[in-house]
Amino acid sequence: MPLIRLQGITKTYGEGTTAFQALKGVDLDIHAGDFVAIMGPSGSGKSTAMNTLGCLDRPTTGAYLFQGVRVESLTRDQRARLRRRYFGFVFQGFNLLARTSAQENVELPLIYRGEPAAARHAAAAKALEAVGLKGWEHHMPSELSGGQQQRVAIARAMVTEPAVLLADEPTGNLDTQRSREIMDLLWRLNVDHGITVLMVTHEADMASYARRIVRFVDGVIADDTPNPHPAGLDKPAAAPTPPSEAA
Template identity: 85%
Template sequence: MSVATTPDSMPLIRLRGITRDYGEGATKFRALKGVDLDIEAGDFVAIMGPSGSGKSTAMNTLGCLDTPTAGQYLFQGVPVQSLGRDQRARLRRRYLGFVFQGFNLLARTSAQENVELPLLYRGESVADRRAAASRALASVGLAGWEHHTPAELSGGQQQRVAIARAIVTEPAVLLADEPTGNLDTQRSHEIMELLWRLNVDQGITVLMVTHEPDMAAYAKRVVRFVDGVVADDARNPHPTAEVAHAA
C-alpha cells in the first residue's frame, strides 16, 4: 500500500458518517451510528464512554482491525475502506502501533525478542532487528532488561515492553486500548507519562481508550462516545504531564 503525503488541509485521520452493524435481521445491532471525527498528526486523544458506547468499535476501525459498514475512513488522504485485506495489513504494519490492557507478550520469550517481533514480520535482518529493539527498550527506560522474560518483570515493566514493541516500527499512530487497566495507580501514571513523552518528544499521534478520567487528563483532547456517536469533543488546555513539567 502506498500512502501519499497528507495535504496541509487534510488531517492525518478523517472519519465521515462511519456506521458499523453486527448481526442481521431482528438481531442486527448498530454499534456506530454515523461517526464524524478528525485526528491531526501529533495529537494525543483520549476516547471515553460507557460500556456499549461504541468507543472500542471506533478504536478497532481506526486501527484497521475492523471495517465499517458504511461511511468513509481516510488515512493520510487514502480511503481505507477501498483497501483489500493485505493492503490494510500493510497499513497496520507500517503506520500503526498497538498497546493492549493485557500486554500480550510471549511468556517464554525475552523482552528483546518480544520487541523484535513486528520487525521479524516485516522481514528485517537480525542485526537491524536487534539494534532497533534495543533502542526502543532504552526509550521506554528498560535498557539492561533485554534478556528478561515477562515473568521476571513487573506489570509496569511488561507494559513498557509492550509499548517498545509498538513503537519499534516508528509508527505514525499509537493506539492504546486501556493501557493502564491492569496497573496500580503509581505504575499507571508512569505509563501515562511515557505515552505523553512519546507524543511530545517523538511526535507520535496517540489514540487511547480509557474509562479513567485521571488517565484521560494526560491527553490533549478528550472525545466522548455515547450510544454510537461522538457526544463531546473537547480540547484539554492543561494536560496533567504538561502541568507537572511546567511546575
C-alpha cells in the same frame, strides 16, 4: 488535511431483527501529533471506533481516510500492510510471549517486516532504552513487574516508528503509581517523538493526559473537548529504573 478523517462511519453487527448498530454516523478528525482519549460507557461504541481507526475492522458505511487514502476500500492484505507500516498497538493485557525475552518480544513486528537480525537487535535495544528498560533486554516477562511488562509492550509498538499509537486501556491492569508512569511515558512519546496517540480509557485521571477527550454515547460522539492543560504538560521525563531496583 487531517492525518485521519472519519466521515459518517457506521458499523452494524448481525442482520435482521438481531442487528446491532455499534456506530451510528461518526465524524472525527485527528491531526498528526494529537493525543486523543476516547471515553464512554460499555456499549457506547468506543472500542468499535478504535478497531476501525486501527484498521482491524471495516465500517459498514462511511469513509475512513488515512493521509487522504480511502481505507475502507482497501483489501484485507492492503489494510494489513497499512497497519504494519503506520500503526502500533498497546493492549490492557500486555500480550507478551511468555517464554520470550523482552528484546525478542520487541523484535516481533520487525520479524514480520522481514528486517535482518542485526537491524532488529539494534532497533529493539533502542526502543527498550527509550521506555526506560535498558539492561532488561534478556529478562523474561515473568521476571518483570506489570509496569515493566507494559513498557515492553509499548517498546514493541513503537519499534517500527509508527505514525499512530493506539492504546486500549493501557493502564487497566496496573496500580495507580504504575499507571501514572505509563501515562508519563505515552506523553513523552507524543511530545518528544511526535507520535499521534489514540487511547481508550475508562479512567478520568488517565484521560487528563490527552490533548482532546472524545466521549462516545450510544454509538455517536456526544462530546469532543480540547484539554488545554494536559496532566503531562510540565512533567520532566522520568529517569529509567536500573535493573537492581526491580519491582
